[in-house]
Structure formats: structure tokens, C-alpha cells
Amino acid sequence: METKLWHPFANMAEVKEHPFVVDRAEGVWVYDRDGKRYLDGTAGLWYCNVGHGRSEIVEAVAGQMRKLDTYFTFHDYSNEPAERLAARLSALAPMDDAKIFFTSGGGESIDTAAKLARLYWARRGEPERVHILSRRGSYHGTNGFGTGIAGIEANRDGFGPVLADATRVDRDDPEDLRAAIERIGAGKVAAFFAEPVQGAGGAWAPRPGYLEAVADICAETGVLFVADSVIGGFGRLGDWFGVERWGLRPDLITFAKGVTSGYLPLGGVAVSARVADVFWQAPGHAFPHGPTYSGHPSVAAAALANLDILEREELPARSRQMEKLLHEALLAVGEHAAVTEVRGGTGLLGAVRLAPEALPDKSVIHRVARSVREHGLIVRVLGGDSLVVSPPLTITDEELDFLRASMTAGIEAALS
Ligand SMILES: Cc1ncc(COP(=O)(O)O)c(C=O)c1O
Structure with a gap:
């Protein structure tokens, strides 16, 4: 049938x-x-x-569902599993005092990171910094921003103009990133998104020295460096956030997938103090953004049990x-x-x-x-x-x- x-x-x-x-x-x-x-x-x-x-994850989710099945974290609402998971991920993330914003998957995390990068610049008084750079061959999911910055041409084809201020640079040559920033003007570039190892493009590891070089170029030009570790995190690249083996300390890291081993849908963005402080330090600013299931307690319970297994084993x-x-x-x-x-x-x-x-x-x-x-x-x-x-x-x-x-x-x- x-x-x-x-x-x-x-x-x-x-x-x-x-x-x-x-x-x-x-x-x-x-x-x-x-x-x-x-x-x-x-x-x-x-x-x-x-x-x-893994029955351990199943039991953790079932137990949480019996106690508090679901609730939101908008405004001042919170729940214990989401708090515990955020604290645990913050401690693991290779950045100073990471704050954790939860989503339902990788594509939403990319949208979250892109909007946060732009709003960061706007709140810092540089609203012209909207341009987003990415690498050819990259996959950043199929939501709006992920489609707009996709480095796999076929995933943009036929959808019309999705994101005007997006430029793709060579996959392996850091100088192409530098040239793009110079051409566009650093004062107009918000962020550079990069998968440390390109997954959906076909499993391409970075050329030796590439990631370190682009991280330096971002630091020199002020452009936010966003590591897309949706695939690379939680052990796939041998560490927690898929960047540590190169000694990287990105401004933002998107994650999903391995954080629950896929048992339930969860993603998020780890946000460094550089970006978060603008929103978290008084007088502060709201981030008018959030998927309904951000910080879902039963999903967080799955992630906590999954992290237990990843750590123990x-x-x-x-x-x-x-x-x-x-x-x-x-x-x-x-x-x-x-x-x-x-x-x-x-x-x-x-x-x-x-x-x-x-x-x-x-x-x-x-x-x-x-x-x-x-x-x-x-x-x-x-x-x-x-x-x-x-x-x-x-x-x-x-x-x-x-x-x-x-x-x-x-x-x-x-x-x-
Ligand atoms: C590097 C990367 N970023 C983002 C995504 C999008 O994640 P999702 O499919 O959960 O929206 C994926 C999905 O494979 C991915 O590989």
C-alpha cells in the first residue's frame, strides 16, 4: 500500500x-x-x-514524565531537569561561563545562533553587522537561516532568495574568509558559521591549521565565531563540544543529536560570556525568541541520562x-x-x-x-x-x- x-x-x-x-x-x-x-x-x-x-534513558524519561511531563521555560518559568542540564553543559563547554539556550534540534539552534549574533551586534550599537559567512559544502539544517547559509547548493535551489546577507567562502582556505570580510567590511559581518568536520557535505575533515586560522581571523576582525557541532558534539569528534581537539574557544556553539543520542529531540546553543553578558548583565535585554519546547523537562531528563552513559563509559x-x-x-x-x-x-x-x-x-x-x-x-x-x-x-x-x-x-x- x-x-x-x-x-x-x-x-x-x-x-x-x-x-x-x-x-x-x-x-x-x-x-x-x-x-x-x-x-x-x-x-x-x-x-x-x-x-x-538504553533502558536507563527510557526509565529516566518515564520517571520524569510521571512527575512533571512537560512545562515551558519562557519568562521566569523553569524546571529542575532543564536547570541541571544547562549547568552540566555549561561546565563542559569550552568557553567562559557558558549560558545554554535550548531548542528542539539542530536547525532551530542555527536560527537561534544567527538571530542572537545579529541581536548582539544591534544591542552593542552596530546594527549593520548582519552578514553571515559560511563554508562551501556546509550543512546547517533546513530552517530559515540554515537554508540561507547552506553551503550545499542543492539545499538552496528553488526556494528563492532566503537570506540576502549571506556569503559562502572556500571550504579549506582561511584567506578566502579574510578576503570576504575585507570585501564586505568587518563592520557589516555578524558571524562566521563552521562545522569543524563537515558531515552532510560528505565527511570532510578540515585541512590542518584551517580551524585555528579562521578562529584567529574572527578574533582579529571581531566577527563572531560559531561552531556548528550538531554532529561533532558529545563524542563524535572525541570530545564534548566537537572543537576541543583543535583548542578552539568559539563565541557560540550549536549542538543537538548526540546530546540525547537522538532518544528525544533536543538542540541548543552554548553562548560565551562575550555574547551573553550583553543580555544578562544589568540593565540587560530580552531575547525575543524561543521554541515552545525550549527546556522541556522530559527531553532534558533523556539528555541527563545520556550524559551519564557518555561519561561513565x-x-x-x-x-x-x-x-x-x-x-x-x-x-x-x-x-x-x-x-x-x-x-x-x-x-x-x-x-x-x-x-x-x-x-x-x-x-x-x-x-x-x-x-x-x-x-x-x-x-x-x-x-x-x-x-x-x-x-x-x-x-x-x-x-x-x-x-x-x-x-x-x-x-x-x-x-x-
Ligand atoms: C552540522 C549540522 N547542523 C545543523 C543540522 C540540523 O539539525 P536538525 O536536522 O536537527 O534540524 C544538522 C543536521 O544534520 C547538521 O548536520
């Missing part, structure tokens, strides 16, 4: 007859309705850092160890003649890129991904020519071996 469910990023003409229904999940495995298991090679959409089926450190092994596994897949490039080694994510000769038309890469799935591994097609993986941080050596074998077998079966 034809589905009524409209799938994001899908051509429903192709998907409507045969959606791939996931029925249950445990650890790194998900199961279809026939009970066949698949390794969740993508941790859902880069979020299931602690793996599936030292999963950020484990991710650092496993990133090398994942890279080696992908390099082994890369021995297949159809693979031209392997990306990985910076965080527990990576990609294999298939050669143009192996992809005579656009549909072939999707056929390859389906074949890999038939061989028991869920991967995503990103960048039009790459299979991308980002497994749960709990993945074991044996499961990595399964990942390597299924990927190789799936590619071989589809292309032979």
Missing part, C-alpha cells in the same frame, strides 16, 4: 511504494519487520552515540580510539577498484568515494547503498558519489569488521 508519510529528502515518486520500515533496535543493530538485522552504520542521522535500547575517549580503526576499515574497503578516495581519521565518521567511471548515472550510487544494506549495513549517500558512515561510539572491533565486510560485499555485488 502506498504510504501517506512524506519522507524528508526523498523523491516520493520512488519511495512511496516501498519504504524501508525499521521495526526495532538494540545496541548498534536495527531490525526490519522480518527480523533481519542491519548494522546501524550511521547511528541514525549521526545521533545515536550511545547505541540503541568514557565514550568520547573511546571514539578517539575507534576513529583510527574505522579509518583502517574504510581504507580496506578502499582497496576495491571502484573506490577512488577514503576520508576519515578525524572523528568516528568517514566516507568512501566511488570513481566517476563506476557511476555512469546518478542512480548507481543509490543502488550501491541499497546493495550494502542488503548485505547488512546501513550507510548514507552524500555528496553524490560517497558512502558515509558514522556508527554508534559503542561499536566493537568485531562489529567494525562486519561493517568493512558488508560494505565491500555490497559494493562488489552492485557493480559486478
